[in-house]
Amino acid sequence: MGGTRLRRPPAPTDAERARSVAVRGGHAALVGTGAPEPVVPLVHHLHADGSAVLLLADDSPVLARIREAEDGELPVMLEVTDRAPVDLREPVRALLWITGRLHAPDAESARRAALQVADVVPHPGLLDLGHGATLVRLSPGSAVLADAEGSAVLAPVDLAAARPDPFCRLEDHWLSHLEEAHPDVFDALARHLPPPLRATRGARVRPLGVDRCGLRLRVETPQGDHDVRLAWQHDVTTVEELRTQLGLLVGCPFRSASPREVGNVADEPG
Numbered sequence: 001m002g003g004t005r006l007r008r009p010p011a012p013t014d015a016e017r018a019r020s021v022a023v024r025g026g027h028a029a030l031v032g033t034g035a036p037e038p039v040v041p042l043v044h045h046l047h048a049d050g051s052a053v054l055l056l057a058d059d060s061p062v063l064a065r066i067r068e069a070e071d072g073e074l075p076v077m078l079e080v081t082d083r084a085p086v087d088l089r090e091p092v093r094a095l096l097w098i099t100g101r102l103h104a105p106d107a108e109s110a111r112r113a114a115l116q117v118a119d120v121v122p123h124p125g126l127l128d129l130g131h132g133a134t135l136v137r138l139s140p141g142s143a144v145l146a147d148a149e150g151s152a153v154l155a156p157v158d159l160a161a162a163r164p165d166p167f168c169r170l171e172d173h174w175l176s177h178l179e180e181a182h183p184d185v186f187d188a189l190a191r192h193l194p195p196p197l198r199a200t201r202g203a204r205v206r207p208l209g210v211d212r213c214g215l216r217l218r219v220e221t222p223q224g225d226h227d228v229r230l231a232w233q234h235d236v237t238t239v240e241e242l243r244t245q246l247g248l249l250v251g252c253p254f255r256s257a258s259p260r261e262v263g264n265v266a267d268e269p270g
Contacts, residue, residue: 009231010213014152015162018145020211021096022046023164024172025121027081030054030102033074035061042133043125044078045117049160050098050140052078053113055125055133063134066104073101078138082147084208085172086179088218090225093208094147100140110135148208148216148227165211166237175207186217188250192230193219212236215249 012020025046029038039062043055056062066074082094105113107130114126114135129135143154167174178185186205190198197203200221209216214231232245 009229010235011149011229012165012211012213013162014145014150015154015158016165017094017147017149017211018096018143018152018154019048019159019162019164020168021080021082021094021145021147022048022050022159023168024082025080026083026096028052028054029079029081030062030076031079032077033062034065038079042128043117043123045121045123046080046098049156050100050143050154051156052098052138052140053117054078054102054136054138055114055129056136058132058134060134062102063104063136066102066136073103073139076100076102076138084206084218085175086207088206088208088225089220090218094145097144097146098138098140099142099144100138102136102138104134104136113137148229167210167212167242170239171210175210179207185246185250189215189217189230191251192249193217193228197221197226197228210242215246 011017023046025044027040028044029040031038033039039056039060041054041056043053045053047053062074062076066072076099078098078100080096080098081092082096083091084093104110110129114129117123118126125133140156140159143156143159145152145154186207190203190205193205197219200219200223203219203221206218206220207215208218208227212235214229217228217230219226219228230249233248234245236242236245
């Protein structure tokens with residue numbers, strides 16, 4: 001007798017999710033360097049293929065190990081932690097590990113690399129280059145993504161070919177505002193939860209993420225946490241489409257909000 005397989009809601013590809021984690025930045029740490037604790041860079045920036053520019057304090061033990069290496073390269077792993085947009089009991093929603101080799105470019109190349117990063121993310125810490133901080137570069141060999149959708153091993157070419165989600169830079173502000181200013185939205189979304197979760201006493205529906213395929217919710221219950229993905233009717237790429245699809249999911253959106261707020265809430269992050 002054949003069984004019935006539950007169809008999972010569509011989600012961005014593994015490479016797209018990894019690229020979105022990289023674009024959001026998150027918390028980064030170097031592991032596997034031989035240091036007793038993970039080494040947190042002063043500044044980090046990931047490029048499309050998983051290569052990274054890191055700024056380390058001049059007294060970092062990692063720099064000493066690079067200088068001691070015969071080829072001037074140190075095999076390391078860069079761990080990037082992606083956290084939820086609101087204060088959850090379990091805030092980590094994804095981990096991206098990039099394995100590669102770390103080296104210190106010459107002073108002129110380091111300045112050029114810092115300027116390239118500054119054009120994208122003008123981090124004030126970059127001004128410390130040459131004044132107590134040294135720039136190093138990570139050449140990637142492979143990457144591993146782990147999140148609620150599963151886990152995947154990715155090559156640099158996979159990352160470079162993928163595009164980050166169109167809402168990955170907006171979702172933190174948008175979802176935190178939605179929970180703070182319009183909590184009734186999540187009460188309405190609860191009707192889409194699986195029946196056992198809907199029936200769980202004390203369950204609280206929280207925002208976890210939003211992407212082109214749907215909305216991700218974290219349901220916190222006295223017994224534990226559960227992640228649920230609600231799919232849009234079709235992929236979305238603009239804020240207007242996102243607003244429309246959210247309204248369809250909610251059904252009667254923003255009951256306590258004014259008509260003007262209903263029209264503008266999805267635009268507020270921009």
